[in-house]
Amino acid sequence: MDSQNPEVALDLSPFLVVYKDGRIERLIGTEIIPPSQDTNTNVQSKDASYSQEANLSCRLYLPNNTNPGQKLPLLVYFHGGDFCVETAFSPTYHNYLNNLVKEANIIVVSVDYRRAPEHHIPIPYEDSWTALKWVVSHANGDGPEEWLNRHANFGKVFFAGDSAGANITHQMAMRYGLDKLHGIVLAGIVLIHPYFWGEEPIGNEVNEPEDSAIMHAFWHFASPATSSCDDPLINPVADPNFRSLRCKRVLVFVAGEDFLRDRGWYYYENLRMNGWGGTIEIVEAEGEEHVFHLKNPTCKNAVAMLKDIVSFLHQD
Template identity: 60%
Template sequence: MEPTASEIRIDFAPMLRVYQDGRIERLLGTQTVPPGLDPKTNVESKDVVYSQETAQCVRIYVPGTVFTSAQKLPLLVYFHGGRFCIETAFSPTYRNYLNALVSEAKIVAVSVDYRRAPEHPIPAAYDDSWTALKWVASHYDGNGPEQWLNRYADFENVYLSGDSAGANIAHHIAIKTSKEKLDGMNLVGMILSHPYFWGKEPVGDEDKNPAVWAEIEGIWRLASPTTSGSDDPLINPIDDQSFGRFLGCKRVLICVAENDILKYRGWYYCEKLKNSGWDGEVEVVEAEGEDHVFHLSKPCCSNAVAKLKKVAEFMNQDKA
């Protein structure tokens, strides 16, 4: 019997489903909220198109105090998570997190929206993220198209960050900045939250259940149909012989969670980076008793509050 259009072809519930007719049903990360003033944190935000070709936007956040201050603030470029397939820069999850972080750290943040798989398979997410960073960098001399970046961002004090797949993107963009210099932008550091890396062989005490491994690889293949598999350098850059050699910053903070299967890749990243010949400082912070991206789903819990303060301190360490 021929399959009907309504039959499920790929089921990755509770994340998404793909049907026989090609329809994508996202089960998480579908809600969006507009930008504007957040009265709780006094943070302002706006959406700006960074690519006319793809019509992709960034959401820019600034603390309300910036409008009455002459001091420029550290700049964070943030890439959202979601296994490259779900969520957006405009979801309430990321609006709430970045409002809180911008308020706590007193920074300017640019949250990048990128095209998602499977409609736009890898490398679309990386390509869009690099295009967005180049657009951000075009403001370094105060003559870019967006006045908030011209007036308030300190391009000598730039950080990249992301959670899960966004942390994966942040790593690859940091590598690219060392190979393709961006005029006027000094990348100081990187914050990787629960980074989405994988590989063919287990590291540490990773769960060796074949079903778990098959699901993780299956989601990666959905996002990247032409991949060579779990040792593709995009999902497993840590075992690349040049790992760390071209990392375009000198400070890295890695945040992991005790109950997250991906935590061992975060620790492995730290170990390999230290032994790579990279001339910088790397630190891992592990949250006890927590799961993957807990700080987004439980932003008021004590571990999430502590994580937020740690990230804010990391970005303010070099502030003049």
């Protein structure tokens, strides 16, 4: 085989290609940028290690005009990318979170986690949980990161993410309740175009067998040891503990032209109707595609989404 044209083992374009020699070529989400003093938003950022053992870091964001000792709502953000592409340090997420911090006046911890196929599920969840425990280590004001010690309001914490990151957000909220993560109060979660799935098609999935097959393939690629697409990690409604979600409020965003749209509605309807007891809202952007707000952050629907998130974070 010509070394200039290695044989493809699995083509998951436009995300990545796996070659038979073991090499993995990520086609998107490979660019990274350093933390900054962003003059456009007046937001500062820096990176901090949350696991020296696994060499994992997160990116923190803080408004420049924060007063000494001022406490701000804390948002822990999990990036998307089908569990296999993108990072917390990409321009896409760096710019998005700069704008969110500016508009919401909050402090953010953006979590970077290891990705498939080098690190199959459940590693992304375990890394995210490790990051949360690192965040909580600051709750008494004596953690390793001064921004969190000085400025994080641990009585008003939110988890959020898009796509696979929204999936992680839900799972971290479930684990927060089941494993009794003491030291913080989880006020709510924000799920943007959540990457959920299931064995049996629902809604418009019936009419799109090829897209459904791709969704199945991606999940089994990221989680080869999974039982099926009714694994509670990808189908939270199948989780017997689903109604035990331990937060008061949930905000779900879906996009009208997103193949995952019906899964977002399915999550909303089942959580709302199963005796959970909290408040859940859902917002649909008609005519928009998956994670459109990251691709076109200045469009009308993206601006409206940002305002909805800001309002959610500041509700009493």
